[in-house]
Structures are given as structure tokens and as C-alpha cells.
Amino acid sequence: MTTTAPPGLSRTGNEVVTAARLLAADAVEAAQSGHPGAAISLAPVATLLYGKYIRHDPQDPHWFGRDRFILSCGHASMLLYAQLYLTGYDLSLDDLKNFRRLGSKTPGHPEYGITPGVDATTGPLGQGFAMGVGMAMAFAHQRALYDAEAPTGDSPFDRHVWVLASDGDLEEGISYEAGSLAGRHQLDNLTVLYDRNRIQIDGATDLAWSEDVVARFEAQGWRVSTVARASDGDIDITALDDILSAGGDHRPHLVVLDSEIAWPSPTARGTAGSHGAPLGAEEVAGLRRELGVDTAPFDVPDAVLDTAREAVTAGAELHRRWDGQMEQWATRNPARAADLRRVVDRGIPGELNDSLPRWEPGTMVSTRDASRDTIQVLAEHLPELVGGSADLADPNRTAITSSGSFLPEDGGRTGRNVHWGVREFAMAAAVNGMVLAGGTRVFAGTFLTFSDYERAALRLAALMKLPSIFVWSHDSIALGQDGPTHQPIEHLASLRAMPGFTSIRPADANETAAAWFVALEQDGPAGLVLCRQPLKTLGIDPDRIVDGVRRGAYIVSSDSTADDPDVILIGTGSELELAVDAATTLRGNGYAVRVVSMPSRDLFDRQDDKYRDSVLPPQLRARVVVEAAATFGWGDIIGDAGVAVGIDHFGESGPATDVQRACGMTAERVVAAADEAMSRSRK
Structure with missing residues (x-):
């Protein structure tokens, strides 16, 4: 970080702060939409951070050595956009004038990949906070892994995470999960500035909230500082500067900012109305008078700029100095440097595919156990691979056995096994933060039914196109006696409905290894859906499986020389075995059958028509899909004559085989469905 003071730490008299305040007000007014209050009152804070504390390079927003800033209260996006414009990022005055307009670089909430300088998509409150925790964890791990010997402050891996959060962020339950996690891991590279303005859309926060936030964070292991308002009502920016300059200890830092929303607007300050609506032309004119300027909207004097x-x-x-540090480090550590370059580029070692484990046909193994064995091979070839589960490492089979735990004690930050605790939502959001930090491949595990708890973070991963990997075991009703509370039914259809998310449900051990490899190739998030019960390893040529999984579906067997079988049986995951067994019966009855494995609807839907038609020829209308889950969403695959064999009700508690039989997950039902589909197609 820099050591010189930024331009102006005074309050209304500072021209840069004044420009930032007015840009926020003007942009919201021009859009007739937005959240001006916090963007106006927090302008001095953002100016201080971007001018003195955040290590950044406006000419290189993707600089690996930069600090990260997350505006967790993403509704105050004009606070960030104003700083990015003023400090010289590739953002023009016209971009600010087009705030919230279609196709602009200044969307209503900050979006990663849209606006240069935005380090995370935020807006769903609390998630920015949790992603910041994940970023700090990734930085701590990389520091320990690549440059543990360097004194603090002397390493190119010394990077800091800055988060600006609101009352709403800290009301969200995810902030409790993530705050507890940060305290446990002693993330002293994380500073959260909390804007305690005590106002939200419904009015004063005490309508819904009365807790002692300072005591809460201290109990979670945080260092807490408070900045009171100055005598004129503004944030005491000099006091904040003193606090941030003072240094700290081995704890994450929460800085509580007592502020008045929309200060110094003449009548809107301190009101709920200023939170989420334009101030109005008269109030903006009054704001200019309070600030002592008479500039036109969006007029930033050249001297101020x-x-x-x-x-x-x-x-x-700063970038030049860091390059020098990195060059010296690379000279001392050539092997680590070469590996880091590959990791940052997300390169996959050429030998990895050939190194994947393989199982002989007939071997009985659950896909979660096959995933465990695959993870060990991946961990050997990908030292950047880090993972963990929400207190389910053993049942999820996610532990990297060659590594220890990621913990702050005894050099444990090099550990690759993260103990997330029972915190599925914070886990998923923090994984996104770790991926955003760069230089780390991360996976997180839980039961498929608890993907519901992760869903908002899965959606942000898809929106940001992050290659986060989620491992879900205990799919379908075959987990048995845990009963319907733990038996996912609607979850697969729900995941498939999410744009940009890739779910993969492998059918046996060899497909599981391939599914992991394909997940690593994705440019967006992927979820592996794994079963608990042992499955028979099918007699599919392993050399065909990776490409088959990569395409989402492929032909397992077809016994028609004319390429026109009587019926196509399509199985996903554990139910491919049922399709194979049913095909044996149907062939014995004289029918020609094609069996298709479809581990990923998402990947199959992205293939061109030629490939899709080669697997499922349009003229072949007799089709059966079998999957131990809701049948919703299969209509376009089965068409007007096909039949979906699934489960459109919640499960039962009982031994797995009994529950499967009770829910109709049998080869006999698949045979009957095939007879029905063939009858329909003839009509």
C-alpha cells in the first residue's frame, strides 16, 4: 500500500470527494433509478481507500498483485463507479451518464467482467462479505505455499482484501457464517468497513435489528474499531485514516463507520427515501449548495480530475515495484514460478487425462468413492487444488489424503483441506471468492439436497462465469433410511434451469473420473452429482468416456445395423445401469435397442444439431429417459411419444433397495415404459 496521503482528507471542502458525491447524485438522477444515499455519504471513505490504502493499478485492472475491493452493498454501485472513473480506469464520463442503461458498462449493481476494476459481482446482500473472506483465505494459502519464508510486507504475495458492507449485509445470515469463518482462520489480510447508517428501505434498522454488532464480531474473533461522526455530521475521515494506518494483529478487522445516509443533502440525509430512489432535481441542487459548488451535472473540473x-x-x-519483487522471487524459486504461471493461466497438465484412475468392468463402486480416488490423482498433478466440505468430508469423500488441514496454526495455511463447518451458503460464496482471487482451483462438497442452501452463491458463480466446482454426494432416493428430508428430487431440474451452470451426474466409476476432468475444463461453474450406493462399472471403452462426458451424452450400445433401433433408452447417473438391464430384457424380446448415457443435459444442450441428432435421431420417437428425480424438464428429449421414468413426489425412509422399488426405480418399469413409448410412436 502507499504511504502518502491521498488528495484531500477534509470533508465538504475536498474537491475530489465533492466530485465523487455529485457524480453519484447526477448519475442516479439521470437514470431516474438507483441508490444515491450511501454513494453520497461514503464518498470520502472510498476516496481515502482508492487514494491511499488499496494497492491497485488503474491501467491494469487484472494485475495479479493488486489488492481486492468488494462493494458488498452493491446497490451503492455509483460509489464504486465514481472512484473508478476519477482514478483513471477505462470508464468514461459517458459511461456514468449511461448508468443503469441497457448495454452500459455501469449496470445497476457491480458486475464482474462488465466494468473494469470491479472485482466481484455484488448486490445480493452478504455475499460480497463472504466472497471477501474467500479471497482472503486464498491469499493466505498462496502466501504460505509460495513464499512463507519472506517477512511480512516483503513478499509479492502480501495482498489485502477490502470490503465495504452495509447494515443489510450484516443482517443477512451468510454474514454470520462468513464472519465466524474469518475469525477462526485469523484472516489479518481482511478489512471490512461497515457503514452503520441505521437506515434501510423499510426505515430505521431498529425496526428489525437490535443486536450489538461490535460484541458479535469480537466474539467471532475479530478486531473491531469504531469511527464516530465528526462535529458537522460527516464521517470523521481523519480518524478513519488514523485507524487504518495504525496496523493490527492476527485478526480480521471490522471498522464500524457511524454515518448519516445521503449526508450532506439538505433534506434527504438520514431518510429511508434516500436509500433507493433519486433525490430529485431540487434536492440535488441543494446538495450542490451544501457543497459550495455550482457545477453543471457531470461537470468535473480538469484540475480536480x-x-x-x-x-x-x-x-x-506500485506495479513496477511489485514486478521487481516478483522477478526476484522467481529467480530464487524457478520451479514455483513456473508452476504459478501455469496455475494462473488455469493450465491442465498434459499427462492428467492419461493418469486418471480406471476401474475394470463389473467392479462395484459408488460414484462418491470413485470421486475420492480421482481427487487424490488430481491433487498429485494440481498442487493448486484445494477443497473441503460442510462438515461432511467423510460422507462426501472430499479429503485430500496427501495434505493436511487449512488452518492458521503451525504452518497449516499450506493445508489443502478446508473445514467449512455447517455453513453451506458461506462455503459456496467463499469458494467463489477464492476462485476470483486467482491462482487456486477450489471445490466444495455437501449433500445434493443441501445445494438449496448454496443456491444464491451458485447463481452468482454462473453469472460471473467462475470455474467453481461443487461436489454433491447422496443423490437420489438410494441413500435410503435418511428419508425424504435428505433425498433430493427436484434439485437436478432446478440446477439445469440455471443459465451457465454445468451439472454432471456420472453413471459409474469411469464416468466419474471423466466428469472431474471435464469439470476442470469448464469456463463456468460445474457441479458433480454423486451417489452413495455401489454401482456396477459398465463395460464402456474408457477411451470413449471423456469425450462422451464432454459432449454431455453418448451412445453406450446400439444393436441396429440400420441405425434405426426400435427404442432409445437414455439413462443418467445411477439409472444408466437400469437402462442397460432393461435393454437386455428388451433385446431378449426381439427389439433393437440403443442405450445412451446422458451425464449432463447442460453439456448436451450446448452441442451442435449434427452431434445431438447422431445420438438421438429425430425420426426415432420411441424414447425413454430414466432418472431417479423429478421428470420436469425432459419433454424436449422424450418428445411426443416418449416416456420419462422418474419420481415426481418426495421419497421414503427405509432401506435403499426398498425405497427404490417403492418409487418405481426398477428395470421392469423401464421395460414397461419402453413398450409404451414404442406403442405411442407407432400411432
Whole structure:
């Protein structure tokens, strides 16, 4: 971080802060939509951070050595956009004028990949906080892994995470999970500035909230500082500067900012109305009078812009120094440096595919056990692979046996097994943060039914196109006696409905190894859906399986020389075995059968028509899909004559085989469905 003061730490008299406040007000007014209050009142805080504390380079928003800033209260997006424009990022005044307009670089909430300088998509409150925790965890792990010997402050891996959070962020349950996690891991590279303005859409926060936030975070293992308001009502920015300059200890830092929303607007400050609606032309004019300026909307004087854009020169110098540090480190550590380059580029070692474990046909193994064995091979070839489960490492089979636990004690930050605790939502969001940090491949495990707890974070992963990997075991009703509370039914259909998310449900051990490899290839999030019960390893040529899984579906067997079988049986996951058994019966009855494995609807839907038609020829209307889950969403695959064999009700508690039989997951039912489909197709 820099050591010189940013341009101006005074309050209303500071011209850069004034420009930031007015840009926020003007942009919301022009859009006639937005959240001006926090963006106006927090402008001094953002100016201080971007001018003095955040290590960044406006000319290289993707610089690996930069700090990260997350606006967890993403509704105040104009606070961030104003800083990015003023400090010289690739954001123009016209971009600010187009705030919230279709196709602009300034969407209503910050979006990763849309606006240069935005490090995470935020808006769903609390998730930015949790992603910040994940980023800090990734940075701590990389520091220990690559440069543990360097004194603090002397390593190119010394990076800090800054989060700006609101009352709403800390009301969300995910902030309790993530805050507890950060305290346990002593993430001293994390600073959260909490804007305690005590206002939200419904009015004062005490309508819904009365807890002692300071005591809460202290109990979770955080260092807490408080910045009171200055005598004129503004945030005491000098006091904040003193606190941030003072250094800390081995704890994450929460800085409580007592503020007045929309200060210094003449009548809107301190009101719920200023939270989520334009101030109005008269109020914005009054704000200008309070600030002592008479500029036109979006008018930033050249002298003010020149002052703010000293950040460009400062950032370039920080970057140059860091490059020197990194060059010295690489000279001392050539092997680590070469590996880091591959990791940052997300390269997959060429030998990995050939190194995947293989199982002989007939071997009985659950896909969760096959996943466990595959993880060990992946961990050997991918030292950047880190993972863990929500207190389910053993039943999920996610432990990397060659590594220890990621913990702050006794050099444990090099450990690759993360103990997330029973915190599925924070786990998924923090995984997204770790992926956003770069240089780490991360997976997180739980039972498929508890993917519901993760769903909001899965959605953000898909929206940001993050290659996060989620491992879900205990799919379907075959987990048995845990009963319907733990037996997922609607979850697969729900995951498939999410744009950009890739779910893969392998059918046997060899498909599981391939599924892991394909998941690592994805440019977006992927979820592996695994079973608890042993499955027979099918006699499929292993050399065909990776490409088959990569395409989402492939032909397992077809006994028609004319390429026109009487019926196509399509199995996913554990039910492919039922399709294979049913095919044996149907062939004995004189029918020609094609069996198709479809481990991923998502991947199959992305194939071109030629490949899709080669697997499922349009003229072949007699089709059966078999999957131990809701049949919703299979209509386009089975068509007007096909039959979906599934479960459109919740499960039962009992031994797995009894529950499967009671729910109709039998080869006999598949045979009957095939007879019905063939009858329909003839009509």
C-alpha cells in the first residue's frame, strides 16, 4: 500500500470527494433509478481507500498483485463507479451518464467482467462479505505455499482484501457464517468497513435489528474499531485514516463507520427515501449548495480530475515495484514460478487425462468413492487444488489424503483441506471468492439436497462465469433410511434451469473420473452429482468416456445395423445401469435397442444439431429417459411419444433397495415404459 496521503482528507471542502458525491447524485438522477444515499455519504471513505490504502493499478485492472475491493452493498454501485472513473480506469464520463442503461458498462449493481476494476459481482446482500473472506483465505494459502519464508510486507504475495458492507449485509445470515469463518482462520489480510447508517428501505434498522454488532464480531474473533461522526455530521475521515494506518494483529478487522445516509443533502440525509430512489432535481441542487459548488451535472473540473488521476502514476509505480519483487522471487524459486504461471493461466497438465484412475468392468463402486480416488490423482498433478466440505468430508469423500488441514496454526495455511463447518451458503460464496482471487482451483462438497442452501452463491458463480466446482454426494432416493428430508428430487431440474451452470451426474466409476476432468475444463461453474450406493462399472471403452462426458451424452450400445433401433433408452447417473438391464430384457424380446448415457443435459444442450441428432435421431420417437428425480424438464428429449421414468413426489425412509422399488426405480418399469413409448410412436 502507499504511504502518502491521498488528495484531500477534509470533508465538504475536498474537491475530489465533492466530485465523487455529485457524480453519484447526477448519475442516479439521470437514470431516474438507483441508490444515491450511501454513494453520497461514503464518498470520502472510498476516496481515502482508492487514494491511499488499496494497492491497485488503474491501467491494469487484472494485475495479479493488486489488492481486492468488494462493494458488498452493491446497490451503492455509483460509489464504486465514481472512484473508478476519477482514478483513471477505462470508464468514461459517458459511461456514468449511461448508468443503469441497457448495454452500459455501469449496470445497476457491480458486475464482474462488465466494468473494469470491479472485482466481484455484488448486490445480493452478504455475499460480497463472504466472497471477501474467500479471497482472503486464498491469499493466505498462496502466501504460505509460495513464499512463507519472506517477512511480512516483503513478499509479492502480501495482498489485502477490502470490503465495504452495509447494515443489510450484516443482517443477512451468510454474514454470520462468513464472519465466524474469518475469525477462526485469523484472516489479518481482511478489512471490512461497515457503514452503520441505521437506515434501510423499510426505515430505521431498529425496526428489525437490535443486536450489538461490535460484541458479535469480537466474539467471532475479530478486531473491531469504531469511527464516530465528526462535529458537522460527516464521517470523521481523519480518524478513519488514523485507524487504518495504525496496523493490527492476527485478526480480521471490522471498522464500524457511524454515518448519516445521503449526508450532506439538505433534506434527504438520514431518510429511508434516500436509500433507493433519486433525490430529485431540487434536492440535488441543494446538495450542490451544501457543497459550495455550482457545477453543471457531470461537470468535473480538469484540475480536480488531474488530482484524482494521480492514482494512475501511483498505481504504475506500485506495479513496477511489485514486478521487481516478483522477478526476484522467481529467480530464487524457478520451479514455483513456473508452476504459478501455469496455475494462473488455469493450465491442465498434459499427462492428467492419461493418469486418471480406471476401474475394470463389473467392479462395484459408488460414484462418491470413485470421486475420492480421482481427487487424490488430481491433487498429485494440481498442487493448486484445494477443497473441503460442510462438515461432511467423510460422507462426501472430499479429503485430500496427501495434505493436511487449512488452518492458521503451525504452518497449516499450506493445508489443502478446508473445514467449512455447517455453513453451506458461506462455503459456496467463499469458494467463489477464492476462485476470483486467482491462482487456486477450489471445490466444495455437501449433500445434493443441501445445494438449496448454496443456491444464491451458485447463481452468482454462473453469472460471473467462475470455474467453481461443487461436489454433491447422496443423490437420489438410494441413500435410503435418511428419508425424504435428505433425498433430493427436484434439485437436478432446478440446477439445469440455471443459465451457465454445468451439472454432471456420472453413471459409474469411469464416468466419474471423466466428469472431474471435464469439470476442470469448464469456463463456468460445474457441479458433480454423486451417489452413495455401489454401482456396477459398465463395460464402456474408457477411451470413449471423456469425450462422451464432454459432449454431455453418448451412445453406450446400439444393436441396429440400420441405425434405426426400435427404442432409445437414455439413462443418467445411477439409472444408466437400469437402462442397460432393461435393454437386455428388451433385446431378449426381439427389439433393437440403443442405450445412451446422458451425464449432463447442460453439456448436451450446448452441442451442435449434427452431434445431438447422431445420438438421438429425430425420426426415432420411441424414447425413454430414466432418472431417479423429478421428470420436469425432459419433454424436449422424450418428445411426443416418449416416456420419462422418474419420481415426481418426495421419497421414503427405509432401506435403499426398498425405497427404490417403492418409487418405481426398477428395470421392469423401464421395460414397461419402453413398450409404451414404442406403442405411442407407432400411432
